[in-house]
Amino acid sequence: MRSLDPLDLYEINDLLTDEERMIRDSVARFVDEKALPLIPKCFEEGRFPSELIPEIADMGLLGSSLEGYGCAGLNAVSYGLICQELERGDSGLRSFVSVQSSLCMYPIHAFGSEEQKEHWLPKMAAGEVIGCFGLTEPHGGSDPANMKTRAKRDGDDWVLNGAKMWITNGTVADIAIVWAMTDDGVQGFIVEKDFDGYAARDIHAKMSLRASVTSELYFDNVRVPDANRLPGVTGLKGPLSCLSQARYGITWGPIGSAVACLREVLDYSQERELFGRPVAATQSAQIRMADMARRITSAQLLSWRLGKLKDAGRIHPTQISLAKWNNVRMAIDIARDCRDLLGGAGITLEYAAIRHALNLESVITYEGTETIHQLAVGRELTGHSAF
Known part of the structure; x- marks a missing residue:
């Protein structure tokens, strides 16, 4: 009788394609050789290992399930295996890739204009532009319909006011995908870090996700061009x-x-x-x-x-x-x-x-x-x- 892998008792490895196994194994090597030697100290110090971002990008892990614009176009199982191996290292690693890929690159890919896709997605896939996702607010995250952040149209711009809380990547992000209530319903905006009135601050004294950046975002009359609004969707x-x-x-x-x-x-x-x-x-x-x-x-x-x-x-x-x-x-x-x-x-x-x-x-x-x-x-x- 053959022996079983104690970590794969149902031989799920056999259900994977050769490409899926190759992707999983390459991420596993990265985690074992590059991430795990750093992670315990990063967790202790409360810092994200940003020095790993270039290699994460070079491996094609950012926006990996998206098609075109410098993205790898992998299937869903491959993306899942990437998440599995990254979190085997630390939840902070998987959170970073998840936010960049699913919460920032995906809405631009799904709801952005062609100009927005061509401008932002290749840079984000290469790790040259980091994003964060602004939905949760200080008064509570489980009821997004009760959104307090507001955007009002003013000529060719929108004026954004409000705050977001528990934002992964917030203070290291070059852009924030911010969801705000408008007269027409909830809409998404690409807020760039150098916009006047926009501020991000780290949340300290965390006992969880210490090897990850967690932030608060503040918007005080932030003027956002209409060209930075995601035109392809309205509502929750x-x-x-x-x-x-x-x-x-x-x-x-x-x-x-x-x-x-x-x-x-x-x-x-x-x-x-x-x-x-x-x-x-x-x-x-x-x-x-x-x-x-x-x-x-x-x-x-x-x-x-x-x-x-x-x-x-x-x-x-x-x-x-x-x-x-x-x-x-x-x-x-x-x-x-x-x-x-x-x-x-x-x-x-x-x-x-x-x-x-x-x-x-x-x-x-x-x-x-x-x-x-x-x-x-x-x-x-x-x-x-x-x-």
Whole structure:
């Protein structure tokens, strides 16, 4: 009887194409060789490893699922695998690529003018222009219809006032894709960092996503040319469609976190001896690790199927909600349990479990809290909205 890969019990590797495996493996090497040597110290210091951006761009990871304009045009499964391997390194890495690709490049690609696409997308794919996404506001993120940021038409310009909160990449971004309420409904604007009245400030004292930039954005009578308005969409469909793109990647990312934690505790439990035998030889540890493998396998199958649906053009937002809810919950539970199995060593950055557990506190909150996704599934099942 052949032995199984403990991190791929259902041999999902065999379901991937040669190209998908090649992409996954190249990102995995980058994470192992370039990112992981930096990440623990970056997390401790509270800084994003910006020195990795050029290589991330050279690998074609920015806007990788978009067609044309210097983008790689990869399929959905490939993009998911990229997210999985980046988050195996750290949620901050996956968040950076996710925001640049799904929340900033995607709306320009989907809703921008041809001039906007040609001007911004090649530079963003090359990592020469970094973006951030301004939707969440200080008074609450789960109700975007209650948006306070306003844009008023003034001749050939728009005047923007308001604030956004919990913005990844905010202070390092060259542009912000900002969603604001207008007389005609919600519209998107490309706000450039040197526009008068626009300010970004870092949020400090974070205990999660420490190897990531998180910011507040402020708009005080910011004058935005109409040429910087995204003309292809009006209403919440615009920002919500961007979130669907990003949430899809999030369903894959936490699988990487969970795999990193399980791999670490499998190795540790073989080496750590208590009462004359390895921890790995105890029933309690085996039951806990077997449960982790069960949950990881379920999440792998869920995201792989979701990717196939996305590539077929059949993906539904509720399917994304189900996978985001399931997979992030899976990962945060595994990270916490792995931290416990590591004992006292688990509270140090010598091991990854505590870092992943803390990061996942953000992942389970942003782009739809767990409760929001549960209610989205409940609405689909019953036909009644409980929001």
